[in-house]
Amino acid sequence: MGLGQLASRALFRSTRLASSKPQLLLRRAIVSTPDLHNSGAAAAEAQPEPDLPKRNPVAGARVHFPNPDDVIEVFVDGYPVKIPKGMTVLQACEIAGVDIPRFCYHSRLSIAGNCRMCLVEVEKSPKPVASCAMPALPGMKIKTDTPLAKKAREGVMEFLLMNHPLDCPICDQGGECDLQDQSMAFGSDRGRFTEVKRSVVDKNLGPLVKTVMTRCIQCTRCVRFATEVAGVQDLGMLGRGSGEEIGTYVEKLMTSELSGNVIDICPVGALTSKPFAFKARNWELKGTESIDVTDAVGSNIRIDSRGPEVMRIVPRLNEDINEEWISDKTRFFYDGLKRQRLNDPMIRGADGRFKTVSWRDALAVVAEVIHQVKPEEIVGVAGKLSDAESMMALKDFLNTMGSNNIWCEGNGSNPNADLRSGYIMNTGINGLEKADVFLLVGTQPRTEAAMVNARIRKTVRATNAKVGYVGPPADFNYDHEHLGTGPETLTELSEGRHPFYSALSNAKNPAIIVGAGIFGRNDKDAIFSVIEKIAKNINAVRPDWNGLNVLLLNAAQAAALDLGLVPQSEKSIENAKFLYLMGADDENLDKLPNDAFVVYQGHHGDRGVYRANVILPASAFSEKEGTYANTEGCAQTTVPAVPTVGDARDDWKIIRALSEVAGVRLPYDSLSAIRSRISTVAPNLLNVDEREAAAFSTSSLRPEVKEKMDNSAPFGTAVENFYMTDSITRASKIMAQCSASLSKK
């Protein structure tokens, strides 16, 4: 987290759907009079160019002018810069390409102005000015490299280092420490402090965040993060003067699901990652940009690995999905990648125990069995963490064998994949910020998709948006109205009888978020049709705004429905004689006949292996290149960060090999070939990093539903334990600790 990180902050949102043209700042030529009179001469002269080099904004940030008339010009180091009104001096300098050092300022938090490191000189100002807090006025002349500004920075740095312990060798933040970087760049070479430094008692914030509060420089970033972004007001600045401490006063653990982000935010080593403590230095680590698969958000992460081991996971900036944050589950589940791994193909012998065999034997056995079974008795289930390529391969394989009984976990046994808008977040995670009323049906975003919840909270905080929630009583970190617990509330809303309906109908951009937990219900079609009726009544589905969203639970669901993993019959499990589980651990196998032959292809020895007859080891998401579609329909790819374990292979390669051994050879041999196969089925999955909006909305095209909702069954919670949702998190020790100590009882 050094200046490099400083430099990599994108200032303003670049809307992906290109609704507003970003304006790159170019050097503006200084012309004194409009060339009315001597146009010829002016043209001949071209434009008098000041000999300043072309300035690019810091880290390629782009400026968004919300109101093109409201543009003011300031001068940064003599260089003129056009900025929207209301920007601070620091932001103006960033656009001008000047990186001003700071500790307490963070672009996503409120302004504190207490570190004083951002002091710059402004003409006609008697004192240096805290650039993070000072709004830029028209015609201001800002100077960042004068002796006064430099002296100010050196002085502030000296003060900060006065009470800072000499912990660099033992501090985890060494190498990525803002204090280290800025003292090298802006500090003086010697200090004058000869007294005794103060020390502070460490606080216990839980199993995830390690605190060494002596190192704290009281920038209050963590306090502001906890109050504003995470919504839990746990941390505060206690005491005063040099005895100030950041703490919770009473012994309280940080139970928020976003608590790990304070590790990134803290500029010094006061708050660090407890599982990663003393494990590695940041220069030893190789960062691989990848995608998180623990939930359907698809947060962008960077997997830091050293050799074959994943050492930690840190967030990547993605304005449209996760901004700069990731949930605790995403951040800390990586140690599950080292435990309970399947590394060799195994066959269950006659005595019930597994025996390690070679790939050839395992595939031969599977191929033999699959030919002895009738096509309609072959069933395939794709797991939560499956990527699009492997699901495509599985579907093709099963279809070639004559069966169409394939679905993805979490989609229910009768998913409706006809219209894309019926199963993705049509508004887009970024678009939720424009909503002014939310209706959450059967979904608890805090546990299901923490980043979506953070976005909702951001909207509620910024615009006081109203939130109505239908479902079991749950913990929210923003104000919400609990409208009811079951489908009868939906009926009331659709008929306009419920008091919340007036808020919904008066909203300019209402957003309805339906949880994917509803997919498992028998009356889901009825529920969806009622919700669509509500949406139509409140005009939530318009050409410019589609407020009807589905919040998916698993990383694989959206791609599965895009690829058409819809089973032929709902009762496939009961009649199955051959079951192919591709990483599917949470499927209910009670109804499976006892003589069914189960093949489990996955990376962890989780619940799926108990019933398996053959185990085929596959690689986890950090070891393969796979395409995942998140809940808003944006396709993203993971990149292999570490080599895979043992004899495991990529999922789709196993199925391709199996198909060859079974005699029904699939027509693709390489990743590009399978991706071109995907392009014939769901070309949006190949449009990586772009959110593909659904073309048709469900309200106009879905047929009338005859069934009634089951009013006796209230909505349930889809995610019981936030920390243990899939095979990797269940294998993780850190998640087990979190679940034991941090889960809200």
Add this chain to the structure above:
Amino acid sequence: MLGRLASQRLREIRQVFRGLPQHIDSPDNNPDLPWEFTDTNKEKAKEILSHYPSNYKQSAVIPLLDLAQQQNGGWLPVSAMNHVAKVIEVAPIRVYEVATFYSMFNRTKVGRYHLLVCGTTPCMIRGSREIEEALLKHLGVKRNEVTKDGLFFCWRNGMHDNNIGTGYFCVLLLHNTLLSTTEDVTPNRVVEIVEALKRGEKPP
């Protein structure tokens, strides 16, 4: 060595009689103990809240904390701070922040009479150290300790009370709302004052 003495001094001074910036649960001070304003104080609290705009109830935190402290005999248990937080509708941590910031909010038990001896240079010249010694010996406690019957004593460094400002000795007494100083004392006078307090009389 000097450094160690200096840090020890600093710790003594800044320290425990007001409470650390961390709360440690004890049987008589933990969040599970119920605490509420008395009925009269509830009225007073409502009156205090009326001074501030209704959407900025948190501005009333300091007067309400003062009221709570007076009700509780000169100190604030954590449950009182939680109750005040509920009254002004903020998270408890915000109240904790305010209470730890101001030195007159005691977060540990203080005695009924809180005696402070000014220890600044002018008073020291006039012998405040002897006064302090006499007081300590008479009461039988060390600095920042509470006597058995709840008399409390501490030695304030660098405190020029604004009543005084005369550079004479001062002994400042804090007894709930009683805030009085006695200046120009001698060691004998101090003992007399303490005896008077024990009897329950207000010293002149």
